Amino acid sequence: MENKIQKYTLTAITLHWLVAILIFALFAIGLYMTGLPTKAELPPGAESLRKPWFELHKSLGITVFLLLMIRVYWRVTHEPPPLPDFISHAQQTFINIAHKLFYVSMILQPTSGLLSSSFGKYPIKWFGMPLPKLGWEDQSLKELFSDVHEISAVILATFIIIHLAGVAVHVLKGNGKTILQRMLP
Numbered sequence: 001m002e003n004k005i006q007k008y009t010l011t012a013i014t015l016h017w018l019v020a021i022l023i024f025a026l027f028a029i030g031l032y033m034t035g036l037p038t039k040a041e042l043p044p045g046a047e048s049l050r051k052p053w054f055e056l057h058k059s060l061g062i063t064v065f066l067l068l069m070i071r072v073y074w075r076v077t078h079e080p081p082p083l084p085d086f087i088s089h090a091q092q093t094f095i096n097i098a099h100k101l102f103y104v105s106m107i108l109q110p111t112s113g114l115l116s117s118s119f120g121k122y123p124i125k126w127f128g129m130p131l132p133k134l135g136w137e138d139q140s141l142k143e144l145f146s147d148v149h150e151i152s153a154v155i156l157a158t159f160i161i162i163h164l165a166g167v168a169v170h171v172l173k174g175n176g177k178t179i180l181q182r183m184l185p
């Protein structure tokens with residue numbers, strides 16, 4: 001008898017891919033914008049590109065934060081489909097724990113960014129709309145949360161690499177279609 005592939009709900013699938021695309025974009029923008037010269041490093045009169053890129057990074061980062069809130073709500077109210085039988089019990093336990101830690105890491109990333117910006121001197125805007133700051137101007141707290149943002153980016157990138165390696169292993173074993181279709185509409 002043919003085994004029917006059990007899929008995530010369309011909402012979970014949409015949120016997974018939307019968040020994945022935004023996280024990839026945020027890594028690219030984050031690394032690019034921090035390398036841009038500041039106004040002081042440029043010849044007199046030249047405008048730095050840091051401001052628009054930082055604002056875009058923050059806006060997209062806040063969007064990810066909001067999407068993650070919906071995603072966590074959806075995840076706790078909707079049991080994910082059971083993993084296929086060809087994945088051993090031990091592996092299933094590992095995957096379940098890893099996915100939960102993945103969520104923690106995903107949430108820590110925008111939260112640390114928000115906190116770091118909340119203790120900085122610039123206003124926080126969401127696509128031009130000013131947002132209330134969660135903190136006050138404090139250089140040492142800003143630096144602390146900036147460090148957390150940087151370290152958590154490395155942790156998140158590690159999770160993403162492990163995640164993609166996991167999917168790749170199933171593709172190489174010939175089970176890629178079954179696994180990928182769980183997360184495809």
Ligand code: HEM
Nearest residue numbers: 019020023024075080099102103160163167179180182183
């Ligand atoms: C930033 C990038 C990504 C993040 C943060 C991410 C995160 C996650 C998380 C947390 C889950 C568990 C979902 C749950 O149980 O609620 C998941 C599942 C999954 N992801 Fe990703 N993902 C990313 C990129 C990708 C990519 C590029 C692929 C395809 C190559 C992929 C394929 C899958 C598949 C197939 C599942 C379902 C696994 C299962 O069978 O349970 N993901 N992802």
Ligand code: HEM
Nearest residue numbers: 026027030031058061062109110113114117146149150153
């Ligand atoms: C999932 C969401 C996010 C990802 C993947 C992400 C990723 C990154 C990366 C890779 C960098 C460059 C490395 C570093 O210096 O830390 C960076 C820098 C930065 N990010 Fe994010 N970020 C996210 C969300 C946010 C949010 C929500 C904010 C603020 C509202 C923010 C504000 C900043 C700022 C100000 C920097 C410059 C360095 C600093 O002062 O910490 N990020 N981000």
